[in-house]
Amino acid sequence: MTTDTAAGFVEVVEVGTRDGLQIEPTMVPTEEKIALVNSMIDSGIRHIEVTSFVSPKAVPQLADAEQVLAGIRKRPDTNLMALVPNLRGAERACDTPLDGGLLLISASETHNRKNLNRSIDDSLQGFPAVAEKLRQGGIEVLGAMAVAFGCPFEGDVPLENVLRIARTYAELGITHITLGDTTGMATPRNIRATLRALWAELPEMEFTLHLHNTRGVGLANVLVGLEEGVRRFDSAAGGLGGCPFAAGATGNICTEDLVYLLHESGWETGIDLEKTIAIAHRMERLLGKPLAGQVMRAGPRLRLHAADAVPTAAG
Numbered sequence: 001m002t003t004d005t006a007a008g009f010v011e012v013v014e015v016g017t018r019d020g021l022q023i024e025p026t027m028v029p030t031e032e033k034i035a036l037v038n039s040m041i042d043s044g045i046r047h048i049e050v051t052s053f054v055s056p057k058a059v060p061q062l063a064d065a066e067q068v069l070a071g072i073r074k075r076p077d078t079n080l081m082a083l084v085p086n087l088r089g090a091e092r093a094c095d096t097p098l099d100g101g102l103l104l105i106s107a108s109e110t111h112n113r114k115n116l117n118r119s120i121d122d123s124l125q126g127f128p129a130v131a132e133k134l135r136q137g138g139i140e141v142l143g144a145m146a147v148a149f150g151c152p153f154e155g156d157v158p159l160e161n162v163l164r165i166a167r168t169y170a171e172l173g174i175t176h177i178t179l180g181d182t183t184g185m186a187t188p189r190n191i192r193a194t195l196r197a198l199w200a201e202l203p204e205m206e207f208t209l210h211l212h213n214t215r216g217v218g219l220a221n222v223l224v225g226l227e228e229g230v231r232r233f234d235s236a237a238g239g240l241g242g243c244p245f246a247a248g249a250t251g252n253i254c255t256e257d258l259v260y261l262l263h264e265s266g267w268e269t270g271i272d273l274e275k276t277i278a279i280a281h282r283m284e285r286l287l288g289k290p291l292a293g294q295v296m297r298a299g300p301r302l303r304l305h306a307a308d309a310v311p312t313a314a315g
């Protein structure tokens, strides 16, 4: 995977069809998922976490991973990614046009067992075989770490857990780790402390922040991440998302709101905001419920209104 790290560019990674849909009870048809991803590509988004190669019993919504990936029209700069937690997942991924596979682990023992049905040690021991299989299939291997800023079952996660997992990823030759704030327990303080500790030990590692807006501070945490040097953020169309195996999980930070914040702060993303708004509305129609995104309702800052459309206070 190549990441444009030129000054002023921030990579937005769309996770709406993976993290966004994995918790939704309304089954979205495969053709609709393909159309959504194709429209994400058309909006200028280059990195898309499309799906997961997990057990269809655990996550029925993503049972069609192979079919979705087969239908996507990639551009030369498109990077299609998926979660690949085990060898079975890697075998499946190798038969698809996947570009990047994310290994998956949690920084707390309880969430790892809930999510992956094994201990942290067992997950770490399984990684080399999964990574080798993916690389044999020409798929780049990346690392993902859930509950990196707090666990809904255990509370604060010892920094040493996060460092140990990151170290193991580095030993496997992984150069890119996604830090997951699974249930919105990240704060400006723990984001800063965690990033500084990680970069002190692994200065070459690239980090993506995967933030959920569960406590309303998702975009504030983005600003702290930017200050600390992060240039890549996950987000989901309309603010969808949540891990089905984490208590109290709610949506990711919202793609349109993130793109709006970045553009209005002077960052380039290569993404057409109006097109991301259209994708969020499409997602809303598909799921038949209002989504949490705010810019999808208000529009860009300079979307103006006819003055005679509202009453005048003076009567």
Ligand SMILES: CC(C)(COP(=O)([O-])OP(=O)([O-])OC[C@H]1O[C@@H](n2cnc3c(N)ncnc32)[C@H](O)[C@@H]1OP(=O)([O-])[O-])[C@@H](O)C(=O)NCCC(=O)NCCSC(=O)C[C@@](C)(O)CC(=O)[O-]
Pocket (backbone or CB within 6 Å): 019, 022, 052, 053, 054, 055, 056, 058, 059, 083, 085, 086, 087, 088, 089, 090, 092, 104, 115, 116, 117, 118, 144, 145, 146, 147, 148, 179, 180, 181, 182, 183, 210, 242, 243, 244, 245
């Ligand atoms: C990891 C497993 C598969 C282990 O599940 P397991 O039950 O321990 O696995 P197993 O090896 O014992 O296999 C059991 C059955 O599952 C099948 N199986 C096993 N693996 C696969 C596979 N890859 N693809 C398809 N099928 C699979 C396997 O073939 C077998 O089928 P059976 O013989 O019973 O018919 C399971 O626990 C699982 O699927 N967990 C789901 C994990 C998940 O997707 N969680 C949500 C995403 S994580 C998240 O949201 C957080 C994140 C990443 O976004 C970051 C953040 O927000 O912080």
